[in-house]
Amino acid sequence: MNSLDQAEDLKAFERRLTEYIACLQPATGRWRMILIVVSVCTASGAWNxxxxxxxxxxxxxxxxxxxxxxxxxxITLISLFFAGIHRRVVAPSMHSSIVFVRLKVLQLLQLLTPTLILLFFGFYLFCVPALAPFLDTVHAV
Structure with a gap:
């Protein structure tokens, strides 16, 4: 896969992620408003x-x-938290941060893969022949 195909794939993935987060925004906005209203009402009642x-x-x-x-x-505020309103309020940022971390791990793996392959073949080429006499004696016993 050449760099042009990779760039196009990355742009398509970015567009899809942006669409997904934009799709979550209206519901997240409603849950944020519900949480704000219930929190303010609870705080005013607590002040009274x-x-x-x-x-x-x-x-x-x-x-x-x-x-x-x-x-x-x-009771309403506690019920909302038990129902998972805290997850619904931060859902877009949570999803984007998870994707960001996974992309960073994937990028790190892509960077390390050639190094790991070279290390493996270096071990195989240099260490295994040196260990060959010991391996033969182990199998002979």
Missing amino acids: WLIDPETQKVSFFISFRNHTLLTIRC
Whole structure:
């Protein structure tokens, strides 16, 4: 495969990766908005819970029962994280970083392959003949 074919393959792969990440962007944007809205609502409810003078006078569970919206928002936020919203929010960057790392490993292997082949043949040409007398005695026994 010549360098022109490799360049065309790389451009096609890059276009396909860009299309795939662009396809993920609308869904990722929606999940980010959901996470932002629920997080802001939970933070505002937590602020109201903290500044409430009744919170210091009653037990922890009773104060959560008195602030039902905060309880619902906390449960919603925890449920979203258990459902995997953190993976959906960072999906495009996660996919692109995985592909980037794998391409770097592939590039490294392509660079090292001729060196490894030369090392293998060098070992075979120089070390195996030197070990031949020992190998013959082992097989003869």
